[in-house]
Amino acid sequence: MIDFDLILPSIGEYGTYQQLMVWFVFLPGMIPCGFHAYNQLFMATFPSKYGCRVPQLEDTNLSHETIRNISIPFVRGDGEQWSFSSCSMYDRNYSGLTEAELLDFSAEGSSTNSSGCQFGWKFEFNDPETTSVVADWGLVCHQDLYPTLALVLFGASGLIGNWIFGYIQDGMGRRPAFFIYLLIESVFSIATAYATSFYVWLACRIGVGFTVPAIMGTPYVMAIELVGPGWRTHVALLANVIYSISLILLAVVVWLVKDWRQMTLATSLPFLAYFMYWWVLPESPRWLLSQNRMVEAEAEIRKMARINKRVLPEDFFKQFQMKSTEEGTEDENSGKPPSYGALDLIRTPNMAKKTCILTFIWFTVTSVYVGLSYYAPALGGNEYLNFLLAGLAELPTYFFLWPTMDRWGRRWTLCFSMFIGGIACLLTFSFQDDYVSTLILYCVGKFGISSAFVVLPLMASEIYPTVVRGIGLSISAVAGMLGPIFIPLINYLGSESMMALPLMIMGGLMVVGGLFALTLPETLHQHLPQTLKEGESFGKDFGWRQWLTCCPPKPQQHNVEQDQHSPQKISEPNLDLTVAEPLLPPTNQDATTTSVYSV
Numbered sequence: 140m141i142d143f144d145l146i147l148p149s150i151g152e153y154g155t156y157q158q159l160m161v162w163f164v165f166l167p168g169m170i171p172c173g174f175h176a177y178n179q180l181f182m183a184t185f186p187s188k189y190g191c192r193v194p195q196l197e198d199t200n201l202s203h204e205t206i207r208n209i210s211i212p213f214v215r216g217d218g219e220q221w222s223f224s225s226c227s228m229y230d231r232n233y234s235g236l237t238e239a240e241l242l243d244f245s246a247e248g249s250s251t252n253s254s255g256c257q258f259g260w261k262f263e264f265n266d267p268e269t270t271s272v273v274a275d276w277g278l279v280c281h282q283d284l285y286p287t288l289a290l291v292l293f294g295a296s297g298l299i300g301n302w303i304f305g306y307i308q309d310g311m312g313r314r315p316a317f318f319i320y321l322l323i324e325s326v327f328s329i330a331t332a333y334a335t336s337f338y339v340w341l342a343c344r345i346g347v348g349f350t351v352p353a354i355m356g357t358p359y360v361m362a363i364e365l366v367g368p369g370w371r372t373h374v375a376l377l378a379n380v381i382y383s384i385s386l387i388l389l390a391v392v393v394w395l396v397k398d399w400r401q402m403t404l405a406t407s408l409p410f411l412a413y414f415m416y417w418w419v420l421p422e423s424p425r426w427l428l429s430q431n432r433m434v435e436a437e438a439e440i441r442k443m444a445r446i447n448k449r450v451l452p453e454d455f456f457k458q459f460q461m462k463s464t465e466e467g468t469e470d471e472n473s474g475k476p477p478s479y480g481a482l483d484l485i486r487t488p489n490m491a492k493k494t495c496i497l498t499f500i501w502f503t504v505t506s507v508y509v510g511l512s513y514y515a516p517a518l519g520g521n522e523y524l525n526f527l528l529a530g531l532a533e534l535p536t537y538f539f540l541w542p543t544m545d546r547w548g549r550r551w552t553l554c555f556s557m558f559i560g561g562i563a564c565l566l567t568f569s570f571q572d573d574y575v576s577t578l579i580l581y582c583v584g585k586f587g588i589s590s591a592f593v594v595l596p597l598m599a600s601e602i603y604p605t606v607v608r609g610i611g612l613s614i615s616a617v618a619g620m621l622g623p624i625f626i627p628l629i630n631y632l633g634s635e636s637m638m639a640l641p642l643m644i645m646g647g648l649m650v651v652g653g654l655f656a657l658t659l660p661e662t663l664h665q666h667l668p669q670t671l672k673e674g675e676s677f678g679k680d681f682g683w684r685q686w687l688t689c690c691p692p693k694p695q696q697h698n699v700e701q702d703q704h705s706p707q708k709i710s711e712p713n714l715d716l717t718v719a720e721p722l723l724p725p726t727n728q729d730a731t732t733t734s735v736y737s738v
Contacts, residue, residue, distance in 0.1 A: 152367025305613025506622025
C-alpha cells in the first residue's frame with residue numbers, strides 16, 4: 140500500500156485544490172449536523188405555564204383568576220409549596236349556571252372531587268408566537284416524559300447509524316457515504332414538518348437521528364485525509380469553528396421562526412442544495428490507495444497536482460508501485476481489496492489499548508458536551524439567547540487551541556481541556572443557588588469541553604490506521620453517544636437538587652479521562668498510519684517518561700521546497716525517501732524505510 144503522505148510533498152500539502160475543497164465543500168458539509176442535532180430542543184419547547192381548559196367558563200365575563208379559583212384545585216407540589224394544579228380540574232358541570240351561581244363554587248374549596256384535564260390544556264410560552272409539539276399534542280402531566288423519550292430515541296438512533304455508516308464509509312468510500320446520509324436526513328427532516336401525531340413525529344426524528352453525527356464525520360475525515368500533517372490542526376480547528384457557527388446560526392433561525400413546523404422546514408430545506416456536491420465532491424485519494432484502486436487514485440492525485448500547479452512525471456506512480464510490490468504490500472493473487480472490521484481494532488494489544496482509551500475519552504467528552512448544550516435553554520431567561528451564548532462561548536476555544544495544539548502537542552492540550560471542563564462541572568454543585576457563579580462555571584465548562592471536542596477527533600483520526608479509520612471513529616463516537624442517551628432520563632427523574640448529579644458524574648469522568656489522555660502516543664509531527672501493522676507499532680514503546688513529555692520538538696525539515704519543484708528526483712530508479720523523513724515515526728530507525736508501505 141502506498142503512503143499518501145509521501146506523495147503530498149510533490150503535489151502540495153495544502154495547495155489551491157485542498158483549500159477549495161476544504162472551504163467550499165467539506166466545511167459547509169458539516170453544517171447540517173449542528174442544525175439537526177439540536178433543533179429538536181426548540182420543536183419541543185416546554186411552556187412556561189399551562190393548565191386545564193374549561194370551555195364552559197371561557198365565554199363568561201369572569202376574570203382569569205376567578206375562573207381558576209372556581210375550576211382548578213390548590214395542591215401541594217414537590218417542594219412542599221402550594222399552588223394551582225396544572226394537571227387536574229374540579230369535576231363539575233358548569234352548563235346553564237349564572238355568574239352568581241358560579242361564584243358560589245369558590246366557597247366549596249377542596250370538598251369537590253377533581254379529575255384530569257378533560258378538555259385539554261391552555262399553554263403559555265415566553266414568546267406568544269412560539270408553537271411546540273408539547274402544546275399540539277398535550278405532552279404534559281402524565282405524558283411529560285414523551286419529549287425526553289424522543290431525545291433518548293434520537294440519540295439511540297444516532298448510535299446505531301454511526302456504527303452502520305462507519306462500515307459504509309470504509310467499505311463503499313467517503314463520497315457515496317456522504318450522499319446516503321444526506322438523502323436519509325433530508326427525507327426524514329422534511330417529513331417531520333408534516334407529522335400528524337406525536338408517534339409520526341417521533342418516527343421522523345428517529346430517522347433524522349440515524350444520520351447524526353455521522354453526516355459530519357465524512358467531510359471531516361476527508362478534509363483530514365486530503366491535507367499534509369502540518370495542516371491537520373488548521374483544518375480540524377476550522378471544522379469546529381464551522382460547527383460552533385452552525386449552532387449560532389441555529390439560534391438565530393429558531394429565534395426568527397418560532398412556529399415549530401416552519402422552523403423544521405427552515406432548518407432542512409436549504410440543505411437540499413448539497414446534492415449539487417455530486418459533481419464536485421471527490422473520493423479520498425488516501426482511501427483509494429488503501430483499497431488498491433490505483434487507477435482512480437492516480438486520476439485524483441494528478442487532478443490535485445494540476446490544480447496546485449505541480450507537474451508530475453509520467454512514471455511517477457510506477458516507482459511507488461514497484462517499491463510496493465518489492466515490499467510485498469500488494470496482493471497479486473486477488474483483485475479484491477482486503478476487508479476490515481471492528482475486531483481489527485482489538486486484535487493486537489497496542490491497538491486494543493489505544494482503542495479502549497480513545498473510546499472512554501470520547502464517551503466522557505460527548506456526554507458532558509451534549510449535556511451542557513441541553514442545559515442551555517434551562518439556565519433561565521430567554522432560551523434562544525441562552526443557546527446563542529452557549530454557541531458563542533465555544534469561539535474563544537479556538538484562539539486557545541490554535542497555538543497550543545502545535546506547541547504542547549495533542550495529548551497535553553486534550554488533558555488540560557478535560558481538566559478545565561471536569562473541574563468546572565464538579566464546582567457547579569457548590570453554586571447551584573448562585574446564578575452568576577453557575578453561569579460563569581457553565582461558560583468555563585463549555586470552554587474546556589469544547590476544546591476537548593476539537594482535539595479528540597483529530598487525535599483519534601491520527602491514531603487509527605487508514606484501513607480502519609472510519610470504523611474506529613464510528614465505534615468511539617458510538618460509545619460516546621451512550622452518555623447523551625441516559626442524560627435526559629437522569630435529568631427527568633432527578634429532583635432539583637439532583638439535577639447537578641449528571642454533571643458531578645461526568646465531571647469526575649472528565650478528570651479521569653484527562654489522565655488517560657496522557658497515556659496515548661503523541662501524534663504531532665507524525666505521519667498517519669496506513670496499515671494495521673503501522674497502527675500497532677505506533678506508540679508501542681510509549682512509556683511513563685513519554686507520558687510526562689510536553690511540547691514535542693519538530694523534526695528537522697528537509698528542503699521540501701526544492702523537491703516539490705523537482706519531481707524528476709522522485710522518479711529515479713532509486714526512490715529518494717528523504718522528503719518523507721519528517722513525516723515518519725522517529726522511534727525506530729530501522730522502520731523508517733519499511734513503514735512507508737504496508738506489509
